[in-house]
Amino acid sequence: MQGFDAAKINEIIRKASEGSRFYQHKQQAQQKLDAKIKEMLHTAQQMSPQLLEKATKKMEAVALECEAGRDLSRTIVHVDMDMFYAAVEMRDQPNLKDVPMAVGGNSMLSTSNYIARKFGVRAGMPGFIARQLCPALVLVPPNFSKYKAVSRVVEQVFAIYDPNYAMMSLDEAYLDITDYMEANADAYQAKSEVDNETLAEAIVREMRLKIQEATQLTASAGIAANTRLAKVCSDLNKPNGQYYLPSDTRAIMDFINKLPIRKISGIGNVTEQQLKALGITLCGQIRPNYGLLRLLFSDCSLDYFVRISLGLGETDLSNYTSGEQKSISTETTFTGTSCKQKLMQMVSDLSIELHGDMKKKGLVGKLVTLKTKTVNFVLKTRSMALGEPTSDPEVMGKVARKLLIAEMEKCPVDEPLSLRLLGVRMSNLSEEASSGRAKQTTISKMFEKQTVSAGRESSSNYCLVTESVAREVQAFHD
């Protein structure tokens, strides 16, 4: 056995990556971020104490307002299947149960089982590096339709506890079990008393058992007053476990104060580094730095940070479920080439594939976007609006090819555009007008469309709800 040691794992990964174009690009990005952080610290240093104090006061006022709106009345559950894709494969091929395995291919892994994780094999890691960490690793190609089918079975269980559950991906969902708790409190009385559990815990334990009975797969869950906290909690007793965070302000503050910021959904690698430079690694360190943050980040981000520091989050799941798809795309990675003929052909093929996906969903779009990635991993997007929405592969292909030609022509002849990825995306979507169907259908569809677009125009757009969620869920800066 080897590879259990974190230092050794990192060493192998570094050796395997070193010198590659991927690694070079990553380092370049890191340098850029370092520069940005340095500038941030510079502006931070120049701030006068008076200015800082003023900013702090302002932020505290915002915090007070947020605190006043704290809602502890809902019981939110986040359920997350354990090593989902891998677990499905292990269930269906029992010989995989006690060996290190991962789902994915030579260039990328979707996930790995817990045996493989001991070797440092993780989601997002290329298969060829994973094999170096763990030579015995078994790679299983993904079966998306199978995972989708399993996901539907799990959904049936969710529906029992909350008909308005919000599916966030194939393997995770938020549920609001408040109503279920009220309606079924008596039925769980004996159960929860025997196990010395709260009602919510007993219900969630039963739900996880039902998932296991229905799928032979285990799930983990977090129970808390809002989605942000519930999501953190579902990770704490993984796999096949659950964590209950009582819905009182003291318990929540104790919990959040010692929580690493990186555990919060929406804080990724970049934001973590930025905050770390300011001495913030725990959520509890946000509030003492309100003033500093105010002078360095956007209003949106500030709002987000304040809410994190108070342990606040979304309590209304309808904010997740409402809303249509905004874009649809297809992309492909290949061994780098600058052959114009090949690249053009690929764009045409992608457009045909995209047409198929759009047709399945009955979507048409108005904005065509071409995505390119050079052999040095530099990403670019170029877009062009159509006169009217379509999913016609010829139209989309023609526009996408035009965008590609424009990019190729910008390159000098001695250094032609050399790509490793091409993608085509359609956005500004609407529903396809049904053709050749009964009049009834056509008319009702037209009506539907009209109301939707009227809604968009009048109320500063249909995103009002969605947008407020967005500010919650995500945080970016510059």
Next chain:
DNA sequence: AAAAATCAGTAGC
């Protein structure tokens, strides 16, 4: 000056 369009970047699964 406001609104729309465009693009890079961050993030999550």
Next chain:
DNA sequence: ATATGGCTACTGATTTTT
């Protein structure tokens, strides 16, 4: 021997249009 995915949604800065 070489080699790092595909999809969606959002923010924020900048440019262009109205």
